[in-house]
Amino acid sequence: MSSRDVSAPPRRVPHARPAEPRPLRVIAYDVSNTKRRNRVARALTDVGERVQWSVFEAHLDEAALTAVLRQLEGLVDPATDGVRVYTLCAGCAPMLATIGQAVTSEPSTTTTV
Numbered sequence: 001m002s003s004r005d006v007s008a009p010p011r012r013v014p015h016a017r018p019a020e021p022r023p024l025r026v027i028a029y030d031v032s033n034t035k036r037r038n039r040v041a042r043a044l045t046d047v048g049e050r051v052q053w054s055v056f057e058a059h060l061d062e063a064a065l066t067a068v069l070r071q072l073e074g075l076v077d078p079a080t081d082g083v084r085v086y087t088l089c090a091g092c093a094p095m096l097a098t099i100g101q102a103v104t105s106e107p108s109t110t111t112t113v
Contacts, residue, residue, distance in 0.1 A: 022059040024093040026086040027068075029054050031076055039075045040083070043068070 027044060031037035031054075041050070047068055048058025060068065065085065072083050088096070 021090055022061045022064070023090065024088040024096075025058050025060050025065060026088065027056045027058060027083065028052075028086075029072075029076070029081070029083045031081040033077070033080075036075055036077065036081065040072060043071050043075060 025048070027048065029037075029040050029044075031040050037054075041054075044050070044056040044058070047060060047064065048056040051057050058068075069083075069085070076083060
């Protein structure tokens with residue numbers, strides 16, 4: 001038997017807000033050293049999908065992006081290497097267009113020409 005007072009109204013459990021969609025991040029890199037380049041590629045493979053040899057797409061929120069960038073900072077030489085991250089907003093990501101045999105991270109929302 002429960003010790004809960006049945007005359008008390010039930011407690012309300014707040015509904016969880018739906019998760020915000022994680023923005024699509026395009027991460028491109030130019031790393032001169034093969035060993036460092038392979039390490040960068042492995043790190044990005046853990047969070048996204050390779051769409052070109054040195055370009056990955058990943059759906060990352062700000063915290064995940066910050067973690068990835070910190071990891072990459074330890075892998076690249078800022079004097080010779082470069083990493084760029086482009087963020088596509090939720091309204092822009094569906095307008096992504098590809099040509100030919102391009103790989104995309106979300107085929108249902110992209111157009112292949």
